[in-house]
Amino acid sequence: MKKFDVLIIGGGAAGLFAAVHCGRFGKKTAVIEKNDIYGKKLLITGKGRCNVTNNCDVETVMKNIPTNPRFLYSALNGFTSEDTMNFFEWSGVPLKTERGNRVFPESDKSSDIVSALVRECRDADVEFIKDEAVKLIIENETVMGVECKNGEYFCEKLLVATGGKSYPKTGSTGDGYKFAKQAGHTVTEIRPSLVPVVTEEKEPTEMMGLSLKNVALSVLKDNSSKPIFKEQGEMLFTHFGVSGPLVLSASSHIRDVNDGEYKISIDLKPALDEDTLDKRVLRDFTEAKNRDFQNSLGKLLPSKMIPVIVRLSGIDGTKKVNEITREERQDLVKLIKNLTFTIKKFRPVDEAIITSGGVSTKEINPKTMESKITKNLYFAGEVIDCDAYTGGFNLQIAFSTAYAFAVNI
DSSP: OEEEEEEEEOOSHHHHHHHHHHHHTTOOEEEEESSSSSSHHHHHGGGGTOOOEESSOHHHHHHTOOSSGGGGHHHHHHSOHHHHHHHHHHTTOOEEEEGGGEEEETTOOHHHHHHHHHHHHHHTTOEEEEOOEEEEEEETTEEEEEEETTEEEEEEEEEEOOOOSSSGGGTOSSHHHHHHHHTTOOBOOOEEESOOEEESSSHHHHTTTOEEEEEEEEEEETTOSSOSEEEEEEEEEOSSEEESHHHHHHHTTOOOOOTTTEEEEEESOTTSOHHHHHHHHHHHHHHTTTSBGGGSOTTTSOTTTHHHHHHHHTOOTTSBGGGOOHHHHHHHHHHHHOEEEEEEEEOOGGGOSEEEOOBOGGGBOTTTOBBSSSBTEEEOGGGBSOOOOSSSHHHHHHHHHHHHHHHHO
């Protein structure tokens, strides 16, 4: 019979981070992982660059967590973004801070982050077990170990750090929810978050592959004039609708998608107000006064977008520029400043970067991450019902909750 001080199910960000510190604190620790490689989801985060944290204070991190931020107060103060940065710098991974205080390895290689975690685990004598956890071994409302496909493993403390249900090819198949329910926990509704969006309109499919930079995107609910989300950055048109950093961030502000309830408004020229943009358009029209309208927008818009804007403007594409009325031109300006699409639905949860929902925070001790229902059972990372916006905040949650577990056992 194999017995450990600490067993950790899941070799991702939270699992490996917890293992490092348990090992350093002298605990006989093992990580059970069903994948051949560790940190599989970490390897693809940030387009393979790994946005490891956000270089900001705890208050800012909290403001970027829409789901149960107060639960994380103790964990985030116990292990801050600065602590995360120090950990990786000391582990031989130089870091850099980019726009929005996003922190990346200087090498732009997520593999450096994973390698550092695995290396630190080995240095702390952590044992790696390649096996698939099937169910928890529970006696008298106390976790004793875990039953795997290839055997049973016993422990004093057990951490579930299996991630959510997004990117199932990386191993995040919702196993942790199954273990939580087995132990008597409530698992809240699982929804995709930081996920691409399907639009009602077909215009985005016509512009498939077109990436826009320095545009402003707003999300409006029920035709309200006050947006629930507004940010400037990058986005992408796809075969189903819209994606890219702005859209992923916006999606986490949308709770339930009902037909026509939410609309996305894109300001293609956020640096120019309507009056300034009108003067710019007028200048372009003056220079191309004998051209057809459809051939006059090359300086203003990407070529792939021009046929869509021409059609939506209601102006005949073959109309000569010098025949376009002031009213038509001003309507064109309004369209460029407010290109609107209706959100039909989210893409499936397996395309989401993270999962919203998970093990109820009411049933977990926020200082230690221990279950309030089953003794010696703990949770860390995405399996808990806490999720954040893009920018490195979700990984910080993983590291902070993992450290809270390790330091408190």
